[in-house]
Amino acid sequence: MMNGMLLEGADLIDGTGGPVVRDAMVLLAGDRIRYAGPRTGQFDGAAIRRWQLSGKTLIPGLIEAHTHAAYPADMRAYVKNGITTIRFAGLDLATVSALRERIARGDIVGPRILSCGPMIDQPPPAYPEWSVAVRTPAEAAATAERLIIEAGVDALIVTQRVTAPVLRAVIAVAHAHGRSVVGQTWAVDGKEAADLGIDELHNSARVFVSRDYPTERLLRYDSIAERLALSGRAWATIDWSATQAILDTMVARGVRYCGMQVITQFQAGEGVAELEADNDFTTLFGAKERGSFGDFIRLLQGSWTAADKACWRVANEERMEWMRRFRALGGVLLAGTDMQFGGIMLHRELANLAALGLSPMEVITAATGGSARALRLEVGTIAAGRPADLVILRRDPLRDLAALRDITCVVRGGAVLWREPRDGPVPPPDPAR
Numbered sequence: 498m499m500n501g502m503l504l505e506g507a508d509l510i511d512g513t514g515g516p517v518v519r520d521a522m523v524l525l526a527g528d529r530i531r532y533a534g535p536r537t538g539q540f541d542g543a544a545i546r547r548w549q550l551s552g553k554t555l556i557p558g559l560i561e562a563h564t565h566a567a568y569p570a571d572m573r574a575y576v577k578n579g580i581t582t583i584r585f586a587g588l589d590l591a592t593v594s595a596l597r598e599r600i601a602r603g604d605i606v607g608p609r610i611l612s613c614g615p616m617i618d619q620p621p622p623a624y625p626e627w628s629v630a631v632r633t634p635a636e637a638a639a640t641a642e643r644l645i646i647e648a649g650v651d652a653l654i655v656t657q658r659v660t661a662p663v664l665r666a667v668i669a670v671a672h673a674h675g676r677s678v679v680g681q682t683w684a685v686d687g688k689e690a691a692d693l694g695i696d697e698l699h700n701s702a703r704v705f706v707s708r709d710y711p712t713e714r715l716l717r718y719d720s721i722a723e724r725l726a727l728s729g730r731a732w733a734t735i736d737w738s739a740t741q742a743i744l745d746t747m748v749a750r751g752v753r754y755c756g757m758q759v760i761t762q763f764q765a766g767e768g769v770a771e772l773e774a775d776n777d778f779t780t781l782f783g784a785k786e787r788g789s790f791g792d793f794i795r796l797l798q799g800s801w802t803a804a805d806k807a808c809w810r811v812a813n814e815e816r817m818e819w820m821r822r823f824r825a826l827g828g829v830l831l832a833g834t835d836m837q838f839g840g841i842m843l844h845r846e847l848a849n850l851a852a853l854g855l856s857p858m859e860v861i862t863a864a865t866g867g868s869a870r871a872l873r874l875e876v877g878t879i880a881a882g883r884p885a886d887l888v889i890l891r892r893d894p895l896r897d898l899a900a901l902r903d904i905t906c907v908v909r910g911g912a913v914l915w916r917e918p919r920d921g922p923v924p925p926p927d928p929a930r
């Protein structure tokens with residue numbers, strides 16, 4: 498625990514998007530931040546330890562808004578890469594609680610874990626082992642109530658086959674309990690979902706209109722791979738003028754979008770070689786994790802032809818353009834991966850956000866304070882009273898976003914979760930003694 502530790506001299510990026518505080522002071526007390534701001538004399542003579550960090554940059558712990566990866570190796574990769582909060586967007590309750598217990602016991606290292614519970618879908622659900630299938634609005638409401646009250650989920654997620662009456666029922670229960678609803682809706686399009694009051698739409702949601710594939714065609718499929726192939730062909734033939742009403746409604750209603758281009762790029766073969774060459778990939782992950790991800794990708798695109806893959810690449814470009822337009826209208830983008838190896842891939846997704854035109858400061862805000870607001874979290878900003886979740890970088894990420902992985906120390910709840918070994922022990926020895 499870094500109890501009573503004063504971090505001084507670093508540049509502070511506090512997660513709000515406000516200006517950098519040069520030569521800052523941040524006082525940690527227990528699991529909270531007691532002070533964060535410019536250098537001050539108010540702690541002179543106090544019985545606290547001081548840690549000189551000039552030349553370093555402090556940022557809030559990063560937030561991953563959408564994952565399913567539950568391996569201990571993934572938890573370690575998240576922590577080592579500065580991600581101190583992750584949200585499972587569709588995973589069975591038992592896996593999530595077992596993982597939380599292992600982290601709380603100190604059996605494995607890991608980030609804060611939020612959960613949307615299992616995916617709420619209508620039969621037949623796409624991912625049966627991660628889903629709960631509901632047939633009627635009444636059943637949906639009862640399920641939503643049970644997930645929130647009994648299982649204590651942080652948000653709810655609805656997926657592909659959910660229809661408007663069921664979505665309306667889920668949203669009513671979630672909002673009555675102050676919870677968000679996340680959607681990867683396919684039966685319901687982005688405009689309907691926004692009009693019904695959904696809070697977030699994520700990568701595979703139907704947030705566009707195609708010139709060549711009318712809705713009734715898009716709803717006829719027998720497998721995940723077939724639906725995704727259809728999605729690729731439909732995105733590749735996006736009708737921008739018809740899509741405008743969806744963009745406008747989502748922005749007007751404040752619906753956040755989590756694009757997670759990394760997984761769709763990966764499906765097109767993009768970024769695969771870089772991932773396999775990544776030092777964390779080769780040292781933290783073994784045959785088990787790689788094999789299970791290979792199986793997952795085969796489930797997603799097992800039946801694809803070469804033409805499907807070619808369409809998927811065009812679709813990825815169009816989705817990037819969709820996000821550019823969404824943002825230009827004032828829409829808020831979130832950062833997530835939807836894939837294993839998220840500790841590595843979230844940083845790739847941040848590069849995708851930068852490619853959309855976000856400045857380094859905007860990218861950092863999106864993955865910290867901006868995400869925290871959308872996810873209704875107390876973490877995500879470095880300010881007095883907030884949980885002590887922060888990352889100490891060796892260099893300035895505003896000059897080069899790659900510095901977000903040049904980490905010397907990761908702190909969650911006032912505890913050091915990871916320290917770059919070559920930088921020696923934390924906290925450093927007190928120079929006065």
Ligand SMILES: [Zn+2]
Pocket residue numbers: 563564565586587835
């Ligand atoms: Zn997902």
